[in-house]
Amino acid sequence: MRWSAGWYGGTGHDRLPAGGRAVPGLESAWTCGWPAARVRAVGQGPAAFAVIGECGADDHQLQDALPVVRVKGWRALTRWPGSYLTIARSGEALTVIGDLSGQHPVYYRTDADGTWWSTAASALAALDGAPIDVSALAAHLAFGQPDVLATRGLFRDVKRVPGGHLLLIGSDGAMVERYEPVAYPSVELRQQAPVVRAALAEAVAMRIDDRPVSTDLAGLDSTTLACLAAQRGPVAAVTFADERLRDDDLAFAVRTAATVPNLGHHTVPGATSTVYYAGLDDLGHLPVTDAPNAYVVTASIKRAVLGTVAELASAPGVHFTGAAGDAVLSAPSSYLADLLRERQWRLSWQHALGHARLRHSSPFAVLARDRPASRTGLAGAWRQTAAELRRPARDWLPQARRPVAWTPLLASADWMHPDVRTRLADTLDQAAGELIEAPARLAEWSGRQDLARVGANTAGWRTLALTDHGIDLAAPFLDNEVIRACLSVPADQRGAPGRYKPLLDAAFASSGVVPDFILARTTKGGFNALSYAGLRDHAPRLKELLGPSSRLAALGLVTDGPVAAALTRAAAGQPTAQGALHLVVAAEVWLWQLAAAATTWWEEVSGRVVAA
The missing domain is CATH 3.60.20.10 (Aminohydrolase, N-terminal nucleophile (Ntn) domain)
Structure with missing residues (x-):
């Protein structure tokens, strides 16, 4: 590391x-x-x-x-x-x-x-x-x-x-x-689009030297980076294509490679082992990270892609990924809470109509989810969450059916011992009392937190790439200047329901860099099928990992009954708290690695070295 x-x-x-x-x-x-x-x-x-x-x-x-x-x-x-x-x-x-x-x-x-x-x-x-x-x-x-x-x-x-x-x-x-700054001065999307394009182009260009260059080629974000990299020389573009995914990533990738010069396309086929949670029987094969890392859950998929990249290259190179593109180029519909707070009634209603159509719901239901968050600030929301932690654990309900919150309480909180929940509530109350410079808008807070979470996880993925193949992972959407350029555009413009990623479209339309058929794309691939396949195939190992001998259980951070019930539902193909399971598995693996890793961080020196 x-x-x-x-x-x-x-x-x-x-x-x-x-x-x-x-x-x-x-x-x-x-x-x-x-x-x-x-x-x-x-x-x-x-x-x-x-x-x-x-x-x-x-x-x-x-x-x-x-x-x-x-x-x-x-x-x-x-x-x-x-x-x-x-x-x-x-x-x-x-x-x-x-x-x-x-x-x-x-x-x-x-x-x-x-x-x-x-x-x-x-x-x-x-x-x-x-x-x-x-x-x-x-x-x-x-x-x-x-x-x-x-x-x-x-x-x-x-x-x-x-x-x-x-x-x-x-x-x-x-x-x-x-x-x-807590919040960036707002800039209209059309005005900021050239700034976003320049920031992304510079972020890609400065990483390209004499090393081999490879990229993911899947959704809009990775495809944009692949096109930018191809302007500067040959690029090995790889698409993970598993028939269980049933998306159109591969079709768009093939068409892009046939259109954009310098893009050589390669398919990474799925296999029985390329599912979530594969490889957890031997934790020694996973690189040690500094914090719990989500990519231990998908390590077999990432390794399949990186292995293909390594086979294609004459030497370790730089590999571009579109990680965090969603976080900076779009915004979740929770920005509606900000519009309601600011009494932008007409805009709130217009956007609620659009989001309702996408969800096959009603605009009243959409606004009802956002209204509670519009009536409080960050500190008040934390106090409300602390009060909820002191009450009995909730029955599981998909997060999309719960009210929007500044800091959503995940299902993993309901798996904790009551004493831990109470201590966490006390800690959250203290944090609320010490909070200064709180953001005025929910979108500003949650957007920064999404980036911090993705950035920390990408650091773990980078460790995997370096440890296995010496490959440098590049995630330009996580660069400071790209973040600043994108988040200066208000969330209600980045996340407007009428168009998919309008900021990306405005930045690259008619630029000759990204094909128009890519910018017009409205679909997005997902890995749910591989998540449920992994939960089904590796349920016994997961129950063992998170069972009575679990290190998280010893700390009161999980209890056996609720976790076992969630795993049983997942193994049967029923909806379950996938995100919470990913979090606790990553944390459990990390605790075992801390105990078992023979990492030597420091060496003693004779006498005391004089400091400057």
Whole structure:
């Protein structure tokens, strides 16, 4: 796993990251596993900074940014194309800035001697064997929104930097500061479309060098990236095509490859083993990640695609995926709650009519789901959820049939022991009391949380690609500048029911980059069939994994009866809480890996190394 770490303190430190490489010009900062070409630093006098990862700034741009560091204009250091971590020093102040989507997270812990920071929470926990924070893991399972507990991490005493914030360390200690606005100024879709196109084109271009290039070729998002990459040279485009899926991804992929020069198309056929939950009999074959990761559930499918890519290439290359395209190019209908709150009655009704037609429902039913969320803010919604956690667990109901909520309570919350639910409720009440700078709109909050969740999971997928084949996974829709460009368009325009992904259409229509028949597409593939096939085929293993000997059960985070009932329904092909099952399986696998992994995070050094 690639990670970075650093120390700030007056008395020095007695350990170093195992196998770490010092960051040039920044004392007491190291990278582990990162190629030298992905670690670049500049400095002059008391000002220095480094970018780690895929950063589109050239050496001159980095050098020219030193005056910005001197005046502590931190946000400007996050505006280059790509996805990267920034470490900056201005005099005695040290700043560590992750990205907006959580692919480069920042964690820290302090004691009397100083502060350790890292992009790996597990590494900081390993400093003294810090245990799991049960309430934080409960929040992860119950809500699925990373920023609900703000700076509270999954390990006791290891704090996290929430999205849009940076870590600032100085002589007075460590503090977290916001660098990204809670909400972006609204820009009309048509006006912003060229900005979105330019941001995406730049995000793709800056990742293409002399390595082989491959892409997923399936839905609108991955197809757009494939077309952009093909403008710069040969691309091996792969489509996972399993007859159980019964979608039209393959038909569109074949037509796209026949239309767009430089796209060589390859099909990855499905197999008995390419279903959800395959491979959980031997957890040692899954790479260790820093947090529970959803891709352990779909690892067999991802490995089939990556294996094909590796066979096609002469050397490890870069593979583009459309992950997070849905989150930035469209918006869920929950934005209707914002329209109701703002008393935009006519627009609310027009959009409700459109969404009702899509769902074969009535506009009154659509608005009824959104009305409760329109009558409260984020803090109030959390207090309501806390009250619900103190009541008996609910019978399962599909999330689409429950009222829209700022922070939906997932079915996994109903599988927890009552004592854990009560503690989680207390924690949520505390979070509501400490909340500052809350977003005014539900769409702004939920959109950022969706991105943070997808970004964290994509980081795990990246670990899988690197571990198995040395392939670099690229997810341009998760880049800072792409996120900013897309989310500046109001949710009611990105998610308008009359057109499918209107922002993408406006950005690339008549551009000659993406074929018109792709932009006119209104269908989307899904993996439900493979999810239920995996639940059916691997039900015995899942019941064993989440049964009485489960590590989650030992912590009170699942109880055997409700989980067994959910698995029984799924094995019979009946509707069930698939998303909740994915979450708890990923968390269970992660807890077993933590206990079994022989990861050496640190090495001791003789004496104490003097800190800068």
